[in-house]
Amino acid sequence: MNAERQGRATIKDVAREAGVSPMTVSNVINNKTQFVGAAARARVEAAIQRLGYRRQESARNLRGAGPRSIGMVIVDESPAFLANFFTAQLVAGLANVLNRADWTLTLSGVHPQALANSGLMRSYDVGGLCAMVSGPREARAEVVDRLCGLGQPLVLFQERVPTDGRDLCLVRQDDEAGGRRVGEHLARLGVRSVLAMLPHQSWPAIENRLAGLEAGLGGPPAGTIRVDHDDFSAVQEALGAWIAAHGLPGAVWGANDQIASAALLHLLDRGVAVPDVVRVVGFNDFPAHRHARPRLTTLASPAYELGERAGETMLKRLETGRFEEQDICLPVAFLPGETG
Amino acid sequence: MNAERQGRATIKDVAREAGVSPMTVSNVINNKTQFVGAAARARVEAAIQRLGYRRQESARNLRGAGPRSIGMVIVDESPAFLANFFTAQLVAGLANVLNRADWTLTLSGVHPQALANSGLMRSYDVGGLCAMVSGPREARAEVVDRLCGLGQPLVLFQERVPTDGRDLCLVRQDDEAGGRRVGEHLARLGVRSVLAMLPHQSWPAIENRLAGLEAGLGGPPAGTIRVDHDDFSAVQEALGAWIAAHGLPGAVWGANDQIASAALLHLLDRGVAVPDVVRVVGFNDFPAHRHARPRLTTLASPAYELGERAGETMLKRLETGRFEEQDICLPVAFLPGETG
DNA sequence: CTGAAAGCGCTTACAG
DNA sequence: CTGAAAGCGCTTACAG
Secondary structure, three states, X not given: OOHHHHHOOOHHHHHHHHOOOHHHHHHHHOOOHHHOOHHHHHHHHHHHHXXXXXXXXXXXXXXXXXXXXXXXXXXXXXXXOOOOHHHHHHHHHHHHHHHHOOOEEEEEEEOHHHHHHOHHHHEEOOOEEEEEEOOOHHHHHHHHHHHHOOOOOEEEEOOOOOOOOOOEEEEEEOHHHHHHHHHHHHHHOOOOOEEEEEEOOOOHHHHHHHHHHHHHHXXXXXXXXXXXXXXXXXXXXXXXXXXXXXXXXXXXXXXXXXXXXXXXXXXXXXXXXXXXXXXXXXXXXXHHHHOOOOOOEEEEOOHHHHHHHHHHHHHHHHHHOOOOOOEEEEOOEEEOOOOO | OOHHHHHOOOHHHHHHHHOOOHHHHHHHHOOOHHHOOHHHHHHHHHHHHHHOOOEEHHHHHHHOOXXXXXXXXXXXXXXXXXXXXXXXXXXXXXXXXXXXXXXXXXXXXXXXHHHHHOHHHHEEOOOEEEEEEOOOHHHHHHHHHHHHXXXXXXXXXXXXXXXXXXXXXXXEEOHHHHHHHHHHHHHHOOOOOEEEEEEOOOOHHHHHHHHHHHHHHOOOOOEEEEEOOOOHHHHHHHHHHHHHHHOOOOXXXXXXXXXXXXXXXXXXXXXXXXXXXXXXXXXXXXXXXXOOOOOOEEEEOOHHHHHHHHHHHHHHHHHHOOOOOOEEEEOOEEEOOXXX
């Protein structure tokens, strides 16, 4: 028994202090006003103040309706699992919705290979789980199966997997429509050859953006290269190599703004006129890139809203016993800039 | 009783399945190998697998040593409380250290005015609390007092408050030394007039950076202006106005890289030679800014490490009953770029 | 409107 | 090495 718990007031202490039974205290803190007289209520509230009482959630959860916390697990190779602005916004939106409803968010980042032995697999401390999984398709599928196997309500961000008969909801942005928007935009401007630059890591969102681009262009892009999007100069070298082999494209599309920014600066460094000679378009607006000049033409991601929607749908699922919708898809907005 | 709990296997189910007593199951999952024979252990582990058993943390916490979760509360005006890269890195570092030790992170962002009525104040579900508080000095002091009043171990990020006799530990980076480094650097280069651009929101870290700058310069800067660091063009207008009134400074120092980047682009837009005519230096390296050209001269923040240190010191505190150190201060590194 | 009893799923403390 | 009993702090279900 450590010092903290020693000193902590319980419902019994409050009851004694207020001269009522523990049940009355419970009724007060649960706002069951119909069961408590005004006088008793006032005395209980005063006693709570005096003793600095805070309800112990563990005890409440044990007898009550289970843990009032939602887990958010980010499965990522990198320990800096919030370095991505998209993820950070999404987590904030989720946390805020939960907190507003008096729920809690349990956040963890886990390496794909560490998931099997993580605490999440061995212990049960949340009422539902949200997950954002990166990595190649097969690894992701394994992670998803493992999470489904937990037998808890699951919200998957930016994924497209079968939901039939599973206690599962997908929450994602419409990456395909966004890609199509880019393709149509470039096609309308008469751009003939488009170079698509994608991150090496295969992500469903990226594949969807590319599929949309092809649909919008009315055919595959002139070139598709994969780059390490975290390595600024690697992106530039890859672009340089492609241009050396194929000449300047009519447009470069970066599957995210990190790539597009790197490509843009590379073109400017070579003295290429943007957008007159080569257009540059990105994806997933990032405030830091918004400040660069010239302003990147890109698409705005509803990342924060994705988190909010996930929280709302999860809380409703916990209330009603099933997900009403199983595929929630939010639009992305075209953000015209000076580069495309 | 909802569907989830209905189906959930308990220690009793596992015991029955394995043909042992619940205590033996408890001993197995707690790795008390000295109390369990190899055969019993194997049968228990098999039963756990078969039933998909996961320990219920609420029950463990209730009888055991209390909740194995640490709260991280970010007190911020903005709902997008992880939009700041510094904060996001810090949270990731904290979460990883805790998870590695089989602890959990409970994350919340709360508006300063909403703290008093937040769930955190009414219920007890973490063993200790970490907090990052923004806002003006008086508001912050009130928040800190409130958090201290909870009677739980507290780690405060980027704060400098008295720790005497309080169950409190400060974890921060050496902003003053960083500021001094900038000042000395500019003084050594013979820069006469320095314009310091600070965010409107008063933050102890910012004040410390400014104090350090003055120490390094050997006197106050030629000018000090406050700007809304989230508003890119407001930063530029403020700089333009200052220059209109006072002429070009020898250097602009931005108290963070957001400000410095905006200032840099403003100067380049006016055709001012950087660093030949005006030098520009930032603070708190941000990967997105690292990609801009010319590369900003700035200081690298150990944000991720701050989170790690906080986690380590908190876990030790929970073990030993007191904080060994109460002021942990990590160095910032000078990152020479092309602008200063 | 108020309260005494039972129980949630574990762990602690102790007996064999 | 294994197990039966008691208890953590609440809430549920019921009696008055």
